[in-house]
Amino acid sequence: MMSLPGEVPDVSPAAREPRAAPDRVTRVRPRRSGAGIERRQRLAGWLFLVPAIAYVLFAFAVPTLYNIVLSFEKSSPAVIGNFTAPFAGVGNYRQVFADPTSTSAILRTLTFTAGSLLGQFVIGFAIALLFNLRFPGRSFGRALIIVPWLLPLIVTGVIFKFLFQLEGGAVNQVLMAVGLASHPIDWLDNPHLGFLSILIANIWLGVPFFVVLLYSALQDVPVQLKEAAHLDGAGPWQRLRYVVVPIILPVIEVVLLLGFVFTVKVFDLVIGLTDGGPANSTQLITTWSYNLSFQQFSFGAGAALNNVLLMLALVCAPLYLFVSRHSLQRSVGSDR
Template structure:
């Protein structure tokens, strides 16, 4: 029987096979990028681009006459004109007053309601839901209701105050430069109380009951428990709430614009409305952008202060 010899031909270099795990990892990485792509595009188009365009506009000379032409570089001229305008300081003062008084009463009354609803009693959930209606309503509706209530001719506020004998004749609350800003503050307080209440109530309900039970055994009164337990543990929540309140209140536009439009005689004018008036009433787009950039810088500085406070709190 003949033996067959099988010749072995040396195989050439084989192509390296891709690691399945590596391919799976690359696919997962690209998938993750695809998932975050919509939010990245949203931030670029609707957040970053408007800010950068506004910064660029504030250093140019753009108005209704040269809007479609080449825009000349104006440097700091728009900012200089803004700081020379006395209306700017009136709007800045009104913004500070509006923010401070609104936050003080929103936070104080909201904290009182949060402490009240933190107790257990029949109908608590229903009453808490009714309290949220003021915050859930659109600002346009709330502002229109307060505009009707504070009207000098047929407003219900004048009727009630006359019936109680507090005033003897109707008062034009929104047309009087002494009460126009106060009227918008009252409306903003009413809108903001439920938000403060629900955030503070969430913080109160997350605190352990054992601390209060131990404090009761040690003979601590309710006031001492509030000072020594509630306030220290609620400090992070309070800081976050106040920071959000400052940012949201300082840039309020729609409420004041509907109720008074910044009048009369700039008595309720604030920085957002002042920027709107420059841009879309006087058509000085660059100067309006400069005012909005001043607002942006103020809010950035406040955010930096808040971050430093939180870092110190975490370090302690």
């Protein structure tokens, strides 16, 4: 399944209202000395955090930092496990940027991301608008539409590989049955169609996410505003363009941001569907980095490419923190 954002930042008006939060410390002060209680509570708080801090250091901080070290080392399978690789300067980066497969994987990742987001947004928004209307069966439909999201991503890749088979693939069979194609299309052995295949599969994969979040934003648009616009003579398109979109714009920004973060990470889907082929024509940064590290055992070059990917993904970090600011501000301790 797709990894999820833990917190879709608050954008609803209710979330911004300050909560009445009585201060526990002052209330219990009569029982013991205030300073003692505060110290005891702070200690308990830190103890509750110990496993998480240890985990974050072990599983995020160390690997991310070690990846930087690795990218400046001349590493080989013999030394990968014992940290004795010689220093390589910027050799790995030079190698990556001189390698046409790497540079085209970087460019392809950008095209793939832009294409996916465009497709996912347009289709997802259309479906969300549809489900926002009242009609029989819509809650059932909404429950089913999230199914693609819960599948293991590698399984999705394999499923699409099956659908796109030249002979016997369901896509070709259906296209021919309805008369849209006269002969089977060779989706996976043609470099251009291979890229189109991973794009289609990824759009399919991401649409439910866009539908779920955009739908819940549409549900929060006050009915009175739409009615007022209606009375003022605004047509459906004008109501959408000038009333609905401005209100849900913060959610649209968040969804696109999270979609970007998901899409630059895509790996399983491509490995399952095309394995980066034909002739490396569907390699993304992730899949090519895997190839460099784990198939060519060029861990240094893989790490250098990883850092390019990390930079690309982290471009979003300040934006992500910015849209999460309400949640962050809440944390500065007024709650207890």
